[in-house]
Amino acid sequence: MARENHRKTVLVVDDTPENLDVLSEVLRDAYQVKVATRGLRALEIVRRTPPDLILLDIMMPEMDGFEVCRRLKEDYTTRHIPVIFATASIDPKDELRGLELGAVDYITKPVSPPVVLARVRTHLALHDQNQELERKVRQRTLQLNDTRLQIIRRLGRAAEYKDNETGLHVIRMSHYSRLIGLAAGMDEREADLLLNAAPMHDIGKIGIPDSILQKPGKLTPEEWEVMKTHAAIGAEILGDSQDSGLLAMASIVALSHHEKWDGSGYPQGLAGDDIPRVGRIVALADVFDALTSKRPYKEAWPVQEAVDWIVSQSGQHFDPHLVDCLLQCIPDMEVIRGRYREDGRILPSLPQAPQD
Numbered sequence: 001m002a003r004e005n006h007r008k009t010v011l012v013v014d015d016t017p018e019n020l021d022v023l024s025e026v027l028r029d030a031y032q033v034k035v036a037t038r039g040l041r042a043l044e045i046v047r048r049t050p051p052d053l054i055l056l057d058i059m060m061p062e063m064d065g066f067e068v069c070r071r072l073k074e075d076y077t078t079r080h081i082p083v084i085f086a087t088a089s090i091d092p093k094d095e096l097r098g099l100e101l102g103a104v105d106y107i108t109k110p111v112s113p114p115v116v117l118a119r120v121r122t123h124l125a126l127h128d129q130n131q132e133l134e135r136k137v138r139q140r141t142l143q144l145n146d147t148r149l150q151i152i153r154r155l156g157r158a159a160e161y162k163d164n165e166t167g168l169h170v171i172r173m174s175h176y177s178r179l180i181g182l183a184a185g186m187d188e189r190e191a192d193l194l195l196n197a198a199p200m201h202d203i204g205k206i207g208i209p210d211s212i213l214q215k216p217g218k219l220t221p222e223e224w225e226v227m228k229t230h231a232a233i234g235a236e237i238l239g240d241s242q243d244s245g246l247l248a249m250a251s252i253v254a255l256s257h258h259e260k261w262d263g264s265g266y267p268q269g270l271a272g273d274d275i276p277r278v279g280r281i282v283a284l285a286d287v288f289d290a291l292t293s294k295r296p297y298k299e300a301w302p303v304q305e306a307v308d309w310i311v312s313q314s315g316q317h318f319d320p321h322l323v324d325c326l327l328q329c330i331p332d333m334e335v336i337r338g339r340y341r342e343d344g345r346i347l348p349s350l351p352q353a354p355q356d
Contacts (some may be wrong), residue, residue, distance in 0.1 A: 008124055011051040013042040014086070015060040019109070023055060023086065025115040026122065034160050039063030045072060046078055047321060050185040053124055055096060055116075056103075058087040058094060066101060072203065073102035076194070076249065076278050077186045080124045134189055146259045168340045169289055174198035175336045176285035176329070183325035184281065197250035198282050204234025229317050231258050249278055257282040260317045272319075280319045284310070284326055287317075288333070294342060303330065303337075 002161045009032040011024045025034050034051060036042040039060055046054070054072070058065035065085060072078045084105040085098045095106045104123050107116060178195040193329065205213060208230050212223045219227060234254030238247050256270065256279025263271030291306035301309075307330065314323040326333075 005343040008052040009034060009049075010053050010120060011036065011037065011042060011045060012055045012086075013037075013060075013065070014055075014057040014268065016057075019057070022111065023116065026111070026116050030117065031120070039065065039068040042068055046072065046081070046183065050078060052079060053082045053084065053120060053127070055061055055084050055086045055107075055120070058085055058089050058098070066097060069098065069101045069103055076190045076276075077181065077184050080127075080187045080190065082127050084119060084123060086116070114206075131187070131189075138189070138192075168342060169293060170199040170201075172293075172340050173201075173282070173285045173289040174337055176288060176326075176333055177282050179329040179332050179336075180281045180322060180325050181278070183328050184277070184322060189290060193246055193249055194253075194278055194281065197253050197278070198285065200234070200238060200250040201253050201282050201286060202234065203231065203237055203250075204230035204254060206237070228258070228314060231255050231267045252276045252280050253282050255279070259283070261319050262316045264316075275319075277319075277322075279305060280322055284318050284322055288326065292337065303334070 001128060007030070010027050012020055012027070012032045013036045014020050014023070015037050017037070020037070024033045024035060034045060034049075036045055036058075040063055042054070042056070045051075055057060056065045056068060065087065069085075070084050072081060072083060079102070080257045082108060083103045085095075085103050086107045086109065087094070088109040089095075089315045090108050098106055104126075104325065107119060132156055142158045163345050174195050177198040178191045181194045182188075182193040212219065212226055215223070231254060238251035240248070240251060253276075255267070259265035259268065259270045259275040259279060260283075261272060261275070261280070263269055265275075288310065291301045292303055294300040307327065310318060310323060310326065
């Protein structure tokens with residue numbers, strides 16, 4: 001059983017059952033195999049249990065393989081997964097388009113079992129090598145990155161202080177974001193990127209007048225419209241950086257973290273999967289910390305009350321799957337709350353489960 005658990009997982013996506021049977025038979029001796037007959041079903045599987053590699057057909061009803069690949073590669077939580085197109089199309093334009101979308105290889109049907117096995121084995125090995133190389137690069141550039149990240153965190157804290165928040169808020173919520181991102185399927189590199197992008201989520205508040213931002217009473221409708229512009233201001237400050245993955249992600253987070261799953265958020269009124277997942281993650285982490293932290297106008301909620309409220313908003317304010325991910329992370333989030341607590345006291349927490 002332990003050996004089974006260590007085997008790599010390959011997701012095979014094809015609308016023809018016979019093709020699924022052939023590819024599954026070729027792979028199952030060496031890998032754990034999952035199958036999907038539709039593109040949307042494949043995306044759902046990837047969201048919940050990310051595979052190590054995807055074999056993807058192109059010609060499928062409802063959503064073709066190109067669109068599936070595009071969605072995988074634009075999502076920070078799934079873009080690292082290698083995609084191999086396995087299709088009956090022999091048109092060179094299709095092969096070029098697939099590679100341009102981010103696929104690592106292109107196999108034409110009917111497939112040769114030894115070739116399929118060799119290609120899958122090669123790309124899984126390359127992926128592992130790339131992951132290890134990225135880890136070594138991160139280690140060797142740690143000192144330089146630390147200096148840059150300290151500046152970025154201080155920018156985020158500057159916005160929080162302007163809003164009467166504490167600097168510890170951005171530290172806690174950024175660590176919460178990383179935990180939820182990992183639970184949702186991000187690899188370590190992307191989760192670390194989110195950890196360092198999340199502190200800038202409210203940087204746009206720098207552009208909001210103090211008379212509105214620090215108003216003790218309820219905002220008027222006109223003032224609220226001004227307040228809502230901080231999301232777009234933050235995205236504009238951070239810019240659409242093509243040479244910095246960190247700033248690019250931070251800009252997406254700043255613009256989208258006030259969107260809601262049901263479409264009632266701002267500034268664009270996006271709904272569901274149209275909201276960038278990193279924005280959905282930060283929204284959840286931000287609200288959890290706001291609820292469980294003491295502010296001049298409120299006491300800290302016990303974690304259980306905060307969790308109950310968040311669960312009640314699943315499918316409305318929050319992505320239901322990410323709410324499930326947050327619930328998995330509560331023990332680790334408690335550790336973070338203890339490490340970065342506001343005043344040195346132990347904050348209200350979930351009751352401990354009885355020991356067997």
